């Protein structure tokens with residue numbers, strides 16, 4: 001019978017069926033970070049339960065760790081240091097590989113996992129972090145879990161999982177200039193809602209997805225959680241295999257070739273059925289930006305703040321979002337002055353993201369009164385960017401250039417952009433107070449962030465590029 | 469984990485859609501590597517008048533005397549979206565909440581509820597709105613009953629059935645520890661692993 005990619009991944013990992021739609025699923029890779037992994041490790045230790053296979057568990061310091069030059073264990077977040085120290089202790093004791101604060105390979109979990117070949121096609125990967133779905137772009141079944149589930153995975157090498165339904169989202173057609181994977185995901189969520197994917201494992205397919213490079217595919221899958229999906233995934237292809245060849249934890253030599261032969265089977269068969277299908281014509285899309293406090297509140301950057309009717313949002317939520325964001329219906333988004341610009345996060349902080357942003361910034365200056373920050377997703381990305389001179393482009397334009405980590409993607413209790421400051425950000429969440437108490441976040445692609453930083457207002461990257 | 473069979477309690481309506489885990493417990497309220505000491509930070513951004521402060525905002529539902537002792541939350545769609553932080557569920561539990569009734573839940577939050585003895589009840593938004601309207605008439609007396617055995621919610625003379633898979637339902641009803649349960653399957657897990665290691669040696673590091 002014709003099977004979907006998800007069906008294949010699921011059955012390959014099914015140890016047992018446990019009744020109803022729940023199965024015991026074997027877990028190939030576990031990733032932890034100091035924010036939520038620490039408590040799982042600590043609790044496991046208290047229960048005297050050993051980690052069953054520490055060689056397949058990895059840990060990074062990304063969430064709370066400081067991103068200012070010269071950093072150590074101290075953080076701006078009150079009590080933050082304890083998370084780092086306790087995670088290091090517990091992970092080391094359990095025999096888990098830690099990408100520590102000063103490790104040359106430290107970085108955001110969903111950036112370093114593909115970068116080091118930890119996530120592989122056909123693998124199950126879990127992490128107590130909602131954006132674990134990012135890694136599904138490698139043809140893996142990767143999803144976010146809670147800390148108790150992480151304990152379960154660590155102690156048993158398995159999870160009890162309720163089988164999700166399947167959905168295929170096809171992006172078809174050529175991408176217009178200035179339109180990126182970030183815009184595809186924002187378009188999907190704005191059209192089908194922030195609960196559109198609830199209950200589904202979503203496969204992204206179609207000619208536009210095939211044309212995306214690996215890093216862009218990671219961006220696309222990153223926001224499956226903002227779609228409320230169980231996870232997102234993309235069938236692996238030659239691009240995936242070439243990306244992984246030679247990576248540190250990927251199989252090497254003859255074993256790699258054997259693996260690739262198996263990985264080629266990881267595609268949805270012709271005629272396989274999904275519980276739901278969505279097709280989006282990519283040709284008609286423009287660069288997107290959010291106006292409100294949910295990722296579904298996204299419109300083309302050339303558009304205006306929608307009216308209640310246009311917004312597709314219940315009245316109370318709509319009014320609340322407008323008040324929070326300090327907006328009036330009908331205001332053109334590209335007229336909105338900004339206070340800050342942020343390029344970073346597991347969505348858009350990889351080398352290709354930085355290259356594209358640098359292209360916009362080259363020979364230009366960030367508008368006065370705009371605070372601009374760039375935080376590479378990993379130390380590897382940072383070194384690569386520096387080798388290419390991108391750091392200089394960012395600095396010359398007026399951006400701060402930092403050490404890698406989650407940084408101001410979320411507010412940990414330390415650094416913030418400030419109350420009611422308007423921020424254009426390459427991150428994935430524009431929730432109330434996500435980037436600091438009462439901060440107003442507009443999510444967009446890194447090039448839109450760069451273009452906006454220069455213009456001092458939300459801007460259409462195509463307009464800035466044309467002015468060159 | 470404590471068992472859950474039936475609960476009759478005050479229900480607090482928070483019918484907003486997309487209540488995210490950072491709203492349930494802001495990052496800044498998670499001050500140590502611990503599952504406890506979180507109840508005071510529950511809904512901190514809405515519950516108190518200042519950021520980081522502890523002066524109750526009288527407008528917030530849980531601060532209204534009529535809702536004292538609420539153990540059920542009536543929520544909007546996509547409840548518990550955002551960060552995977554289980555602290556959101558631990559904070560709710562420590563505060564006393566044992567059931568959340570919402571049209572849809574974020575999948576991670578849903579799983580976290582099951583693992584911590586909180587019943588996530590899915591009902592249509594209109595039904596929840598009707599229950600909330602009835603509760604609001606007299607919150608202390610108009611209590612809501614969640615019966616997990618029967619899979620029903622009773623409120624205002626109406627009885628609603630809700631769906632929950634057998635496995636999570638059994639875990640909640642019996643207060644089972646999932647790890648203990650799974651460790652009983654060790655022979656099957658090991659057999660799987662041996663087969664798998666031969667088929668996919670690169671997975672084993």
Ligand code: SF4
Pocket residue numbers: 062063108109129131344345346347405406409410427428
């Ligand atoms: S960069 Fe942001 S979204 Fe990504 S893992 Fe870090 S905090 Fe989460």
